[in-house]
Amino acid sequence: MARYEADVVIIGGGITAAMVAQKLRELRPQASVIVVEAGKRLFDFENRFEYRQRNLDYGENHWPGDFISDQNARGIISRTQAVGGSALHWGGVCNRFSEEDTRLKSMYGLAVDWPIEWADLEKHYCEAERRLGVSGEPSPLKEDWRSEPYPMPAMTSTFNLKELKTWAEQSGIPFWTTPQAKNTVDGYGGRGKCRRCNTCEICPTGARYSPDWTFKQLLDLNRAGDGAATKFQLHDQTLIRRLVLDPSTPRIAAATGAREDGGDDNVEYRASTFVLASGYTWSPHLLLASANSRFPNGLANSSDHVGRYMTGHLAFQTTIDLNLKIYPGMNEQHSLISRQFFRCRPDQPYVRHDLRVWENAGGRAPSMRDRSGKLLLGDALIADWRTRLTRGTARVRGYFDVHPDKDSRLTLDPANKNRWGDPMPVVQHRTDAATQARTAATRQHFEQLFAQLAKANDGRMGNVSGLNYQDHPAGGCRMGTDPSTSVVDSHGRTHDHENLFVVGSPTMPTGGCTNGTLTFVALALRSAAQIAGF
Amino acid sequence: MRRRALLQSIAGAFVARPLVDLQAASQTPVAAPDLSAANVAALHAVAEVVLPASIGEPPRRDAVEKFVAWVRNYKAGADRGHGYGASTLSAPTGPSPALQYPAQFAALDAQASSQGAVSFAALALDQRRAVIETLLNTPQPVNRLPARPTGANLIADLMGFYFTGADAQNLAYNAEINRDSCRSLDGSDRAPAPLGGGRG
Numbered sequence: 001m002a003r004y005e006a007d008v009v010i011i012g013g014g015i016t017a018a019m020v021a022q023k024l025r026e027l028r029p030q031a032s033v034i035v036v037e038a039g040k041r042l043f044d045f046e047n048r049f050e051y052r053q054r055n056l057d058y059g060e061n062h063w064p065g066d067f068i069s070d071q072n073a074r075g076i077i078s079r080t081q082a083v084g085g086s087a088l089h090w091g092g093v094c095n096r097f098s099e100e101d102t103r104l105k106s107m108y109g110l111a112v113d114w115p116i117e118w119a120d121l122e123k124h125y126c127e128a129e130r131r132l133g134v135s136g137e138p139s140p141l142k143e144d145w146r147s148e149p150y151p152m153p154a155m156t157s158t159f160n161l162k163e164l165k166t167w168a169e170q171s172g173i174p175f176w177t178t179p180q181a182k183n184t185v186d187g188y189g190g191r192g193k194c195r196r197c198n199t200c201e202i203c204p205t206g207a208r209y210s211p212d213w214t215f216k217q218l219l220d221l222n223r224a225g226d227g228a229a230t231k232f233q234l235h236d237q238t239l240i241r242r243l244v245l246d247p248s249t250p251r252i253a254a255a256t257g258a259r260e261d262g263g264d265d266n267v268e269y270r271a272s273t274f275v276l277a278s279g280y281t282w283s284p285h286l287l288l289a290s291a292n293s294r295f296p297n298g299l300a301n302s303s304d305h306v307g308r309y310m311t312g313h314l315a316f317q318t319t320i321d322l323n324l325k326i327y328p329g330m331n332e333q334h335s336l337i338s339r340q341f342f343r344c345r346p347d348q349p350y351v352r353h354d355l356r357v358w359e360n361a362g363g364r365a366p367s368m369r370d371r372s373g374k375l376l377l378g379d380a381l382i383a384d385w386r387t388r389l390t391r392g393t394a395r396v397r398g399y400f401d402v403h404p405d406k407d408s409r410l411t412l413d414p415a416n417k418n419r420w421g422d423p424m425p426v427v428q429h430r431t432d433a434a435t436q437a438r439t440a441a442t443r444q445h446f447e448q449l450f451a452q453l454a455k456a457n458d459g460r461m462g463n464v465s466g467l468n469y470q471d472h473p474a475g476g477c478r479m480g481t482d483p484s485t486s487v488v489d490s491h492g493r494t495h496d497h498e499n500l501f502v503v504g505s506p507t508m509p510t511g512g513c514t515n516g517t518l519t520f521v522a523l524a525l526r527s528a529a530q531i532a533g534f
Numbered sequence: 535m536r537r538r539a540l541l542q543s544i545a546g547a548f549v550a551r552p553l554v555d556l557q558a559a560s561q562t563p564v565a566a567p568d569l570s571a572a573n574v575a576a577l578h579a580v581a582e583v584v585l586p587a588s589i590g591e592p593p594r595r596d597a598v599e600k601f602v603a604w605v606r607n608y609k610a611g612a613d614r615g616h617g618y619g620a621s622t623l624s625a626p627t628g629p630s631p632a633l634q635y636p637a638q639f640a641a642l643d644a645q646a647s648s649q650g651a652v653s654f655a656a657l658a659l660d661q662r663r664a665v666i667e668t669l670l671n672t673p674q675p676v677n678r679l680p681a682r683p684t685g686a687n688l689i690a691d692l693m694g695f696y697f698t699g700a701d702a703q704n705l706a707y708n709a710e711i712n713r714d715s716c717r718s719l720d721g722s723d724r725a726p727a728p729l730g731g732g733r734g
Contacts, residue, residue: 061614
């Protein structure tokens with residue numbers, strides 16, 4: 001068995017792991033840190049243009065091999081397991097939550113309050129934006145106050161977005177551009193400026209932040225021999241299967257696992273502090289899989305809350321055919337946002353959501369045949385196509401706030417095991433009774449809102465559809481001040497094991513009503529200071 | 535009558551064949567035959583009918599060459615990753631569409647031979663158009679442009695390859711959108727310049 005020892009072992013190699021490792025190195029430069037990731041590293045930046053092109057041409061995976069075939073869970077929304085995690089594919093959207101998300105119980109009598117003051121979280125949002133490199137346009141709403149400006153100017157609003165903004169604001173709703181972890185300045189974080197490649201899921205220029213950049217920079221610091229040489233290590237293709245308790249205390253003594261190329265239990269890590277940064281699925285999974293005679297329901301689970309309150313948000317969306325001309329493809333992944341509906345007056349029916357608008361090519365595709373069914377060839381096909389290009393299409397979507405039931409769960413599935421015989425997780429989301437009771441009213445709200453937008457420009461609204469899964473999933477190790485109803489404290493320290501932290505998305509009690517990544521990172525950075533001992 | 539019967543017989547070559555099992559393809563990919571010079575000539579002859587004449591010959595030839603390159607660089611059994619929102623992996627890429635092309639090229643030449651020409655490319659433009667219209671209308675009409683070549687109908691594959699691409703979109707909008715290219719942010723706040731220079 002290979003044995004490693006470090007001051008801090010971080011399990012998981014995604015965006016929160018990268019942020020915690022980076023901050024630990026700054027706060028405790030002499031501390032040794034090992035990041036252990038089950039998937040492989042995909043650091044061949046020089047091949048990204050080729051991967052992008054093969055994805056465009058053939059539909060091939062733009063991150064080849066970014067998964068482990070038998071490390072599979074039912075109910076998850078991403079199979080990515082690689083250094084960088086799901087943030088490899090990330091679109092880079094960096095929306096903040098709002099204060100209401102952290103005070104649901106006290107403001108609305110719903111779900112729970114987070115054990116964090118908004119001003120504290122806001123400070124860490126700023127830090128997250130600096131570290132990720134966010135370009136953004138401040139919200140005009142006073143409730144969306146910021147203590148620091150965005151690190152970079154907002155992404156250029158394309159001709160299309162300007163046209164769409166003019167239309168959308170005729171409805172009386174203010175819109176502005178969505179903040180993103182994409183460089184609008186050359187060289188920020190050692191990365192290039194956005195070149196509108198339209199493939200943010202793999203950014204060939206590096207303008208969109210992905211965690212592999214941070215890990216490479218940490219490894220480069222080792223090589224630079226700056227006094228912290230070899231203090232940071234990245235062990236990829238190493239699956240941690242168990243956390244092992246100290247025999248006489250509730251502290252975690254070791255993490256054991258296996259390398260892709262080795263046999264059972266062939267790696268052991270010992271550390272003063274262990275950090276679970278494996279996301280909403282694999283963090284609670286490891287705690288449950290590490291059950292032993294002293295913690296028969298799983299580690300950190302004396303409250304029976306590990307794997308409960310799995311959360312996220314749902315969405316309604318539509319397309320609107322508009323009386324304006326746009327040119328689909330100018331910068332398809334850039335969008336408009338309104339945060340007007342983040343707030344809901346306590347005396348009104350509860351519905352909170354974001355509202356986004358994108359350019360879209362829906363209904364503008366070339367056709368093999370005209371309306372009568374006649375075959376079209378050559379210039380006749382182009383002429384027919386042009387008849388559909390005098391108007392434009394917008395895609396409109398709102399993520400809305402839903403709250404998890406206690407039985408919204410991640411459990412171990414004895415019928416689905418990996419090569420090591422470990423039961424894999426299954427995630428089954430369930431919203432609480434209050435959320436279910438307002439489902440019809442929420443849908444009606446969106447239908448009226450989309451109709452209001454369409455009406456502003458002689459628009460024709462398409463079908464309104466909802467997501468069939470909860471996006472930006474989180475939870476499973478929720479934070480709280482009461483150890484009987486939560487798994488970790490506000491810094492991610494588990495109530496049961498003083499040297500075990502869970503960071504990022506699993507700690508969230510509720511999933512908010514907008515993209516979650518910036519919040520995952522802000523929470524992880526807040527935890528990092530505690531992990532460092534500050 | 536003979537001509538109609540022959541057209542129907544060659545149309546059979548353009549009907550989609552069942553693809554072999556994808557899993558098997560990923561394990562033992564069958565090498566696709568390379569496109570011969572005669573095949574490429576036939577594609578140019580098809581392109582002259584199905585692609586817009588207004589783009590001129592060099593862009594039309596370029597479109598065919600890109601299609602040929604696409605076919606030659608196809609990899610069967612390639613990792614297609616996993617879609618967002620899905621807990622399952624996508625099936626790997628299937629067998630090369632080119633496996634289905636030899637019979638279709640042969641059918642085109644058989645039609646040419648019946649009309650006294652040495653190859654499909656040697657037919658007059660109107661004759662080629664007649665053959666192509668038949669092959670897109672019978673035995674089952676092709677109603678959709680394939681987003682990527684499938685092998686079911688090489689004429690539709692060539693059309694789909696071009697018309698769903700960025701060059702055709704530029705042509706339809708008469709604008710330098712260049713959606714698949716990496717472009718500067720500068721100037722993106724204005725409408726794309728019209729094709730042929732100038733700014734709209």
